[in-house]
Amino acid sequence: MYTSRRTKVITLSIVLIASLMALAGCEPANGERAERQAALEPVRVSISAVGNQMLFDTDELRIPANSQVTLVLVNPADSPAMAHNWVLVEHNRTEEVGIAGGMAGLEREYIPDHHAVLAHTALAQPGETVEVTFEAPPAGTYSYVCTVPGHYASMRGTLIVE
Ligand SMILES: [Cu+2]
Structure with a gap:
């Protein structure tokens, strides 16, 4: 029971970290770079x-x-x-x-x-x-x-x- 719950918490953390990384601008930075190169x-x-x-x-x-x-x-x-x-x-x-x-x-x-x-x-x-x-x-x-x-x-x- 405890193990199962712990697994869930870790999974949620990974999802949260991924969301934070997206919010922190990893994708927009790539977009800007592509735009600059296209120019x-x-x-x-x-x-x-x-x-x-x-x-x-x-x-x-x-x-x-x-x-x-x-x-x-x-x-x-x-x-x-x-x-x-x-x-x-x-x-x-x-x-x-x-x-x-x-x-x-x-x-x-x-x-x-x-x-x-x-x-x-x-x-x-x-x-x-x-x-x-x-x-x-x-x-x-x-x-x-x-x-x-x-x-x-x-x-x-x-x-x-x-
Ligand atoms: Cu030479």
Whole structure:
């Protein structure tokens, strides 16, 4: 008898907690997020590595604020050693993120667990194209870099959100 009653109380508590969570705004928060994302302008930008070199074909990208950016990275290399990625970082943090990326290793696709990393693609093997979609950060100046070991010194550029 006691056990049965206790079970009922626990069940009621779970229902109550679920109701409170709904009231606390878990669902409206998701709704707001979806609404905000729907309001973002979709923008597609493309960048390519240059042949078998440790170079991007542009050292500056511009994107509008309040946009949902899809960054496409083309790797036209045919040398098996020339994998690349594209990592968006806080301005002028390319060197420390590049070094940390090298230490993160291939199993993590050279993406370090670093607070200055804002977005990144997967690793593009030679001949591959990869892309990443992210919400544009606030207007300002940012940097991008390839974090494959040794590449950060020459594969970098500036991303301007305007
Ligand atoms: Cu690279």
